[in-house]
Amino acid sequence: MKSNTKRLTVLALCTAAALILSFIESQIPPLIPIPGIKLGLANLATVFVLYRLGAKEAFTVSALRVILSSLLFGSLSSFFYAIAGAMLSLSVMLILKHLRIFSKAVVSVAGGVAHNIAQIGVSMLILQTDVVIYYLPALLLSGIITGAVIGVASAFLLNKLGEELIK
Amino acid sequence: MEEKKSFSPSSFLNKHRADLVLILSLILICAITFLAVSLMREEGEAVRVEIDGELYATYPLDTDGEYRIGEKNVLTVKDGRAYMSYADCPDKTCVRTRAASKTGDTIICLPNRISVTVIGGEGDVDLES
Numbered sequence: 106m107k108s109n110t111k112r113l114t115v116l117a118l119c120t121a122a123a124l125i126l127s128f129i130e131s132q133i134p135p136l137i138p139i140p141g142i143k144l145g146l147a148n149l150a151t152v153f154v155l156y157r158l159g160a161k162e163a164f165t166v167s168a169l170r171v172i173l174s175s176l177l178f179g180s181l182s183s184f185f186y187a188i189a190g191a192m193l194s195l196s197v198m199l200i201l202k203h204l205r206i207f208s209k210a211v212v213s214v215a216g217g218v219a220h221n222i223a224q225i226g227v228s229m230l231i232l233q234t235d236v237v238i239y240y241l242p243a244l245l246l247s248g249i250i251t252g253a254v255i256g257v258a259s260a261f262l263l264n265k266l267g268e269e270l271i272k
Numbered sequence: 273m274e275e276k277k278s279f280s281p282s283s284f285l286n287k288h289r290a291d292l293v294l295i296l297s298l299i300l301i302c303a304i305t306f307l308a309v310s311l312m313r314e315e316g317e318a319v320r321v322e323i324d325g326e327l328y329a330t331y332p333l334d335t336d337g338e339y340r341i342g343e344k345n346v347l348t349v350k351d352g353r354a355y356m357s358y359a360d361c362p363d364k365t366c367v368r369t370r371a372a373s374k375t376g377d378t379i380i381c382l383p384n385r386i387s388v389t390v391i392g393g394e395g396d397v398d399l400e401s
Contacts, residue, residue: 206290233325239376242306
């Protein structure tokens with residue numbers, strides 16, 4: 106990334122895109138009445154930034170997206186769920202990406218699973234109960250499926266778009 | 273370098289060995305937790321209602337009834353199953369949640385911070401079922 110202005114603009118653009126994806130997702134009614142199961146559309150932007158721009162940028166965009174979307178269309182408790190999910194998911198994806206043996210789609214799958222594990226952890230803390238552990242299998246499965254969907258979409262996106270962003 | 277993606281089945285196996293190992297282990301872990309959780313569950317005997325993490329009431333599952341929880345929710349017990357029949361929150365997630373009858377089944381109303389959990393006779397989860 107050469108110029109600072111371009112870097113700033115691209116990051117702002119990705120944050121805005123992530124925010125829009127969050128908003129679109131918040132408008133989709135939940136298909137399965139299990140709290141925590143959702144597509145994670147905003148992860149598309151996170152994976153994109155992680156591979157195109159780097160780890161620091163991905164953390165920035167992801168944290169900003171969570172803070173802004175919680176302020177705009179969430180609540181305090183939804184913020185804790187979202188920030189824990191986003192940060193754990195991104196950390197796992199970062200580690201797996203650096204191992205350099207996994208493809209993008211699979212890195213995203215692991216991110217999806219990590220996101221949902223974080224959700225379980227936070228709900229244990231907030232609700233002060235361990236029975237949410239019964240949601241673990243369903244959330245693991247949904248993490249695998251949604252992570253794969255987003256991962257494959259991200260891989261296509263990264264193949265088609267964005268080389269010019271970092272030149 | 274990143275591996276270039278290829279979607280043809282023959283090269284897929286060679287290029288994505290690590291991917292396959294990770295995916296299969298995740299699916300395996302998922303299956304194991306499904307199994308573990310289903311072994312831990314049995315028909316419950318009562319529901320434990322908590323508001324803000326504090327015990328509000330316990331209702332038996334073998335007696336039908338309708339119970340007000342706080343001012344915002346109504347819990348109905350019928351034929352050994354409990355479900356939230358009314359909630360004042362806009363999302364109605366708890367009302368749509370399927371009826372709870374087995375230990376560990378939970379109905380959660382996040383806006384009103386209510387959790388309804390099915391418990392067994394001995395109080396909690398029994399691993400030996």
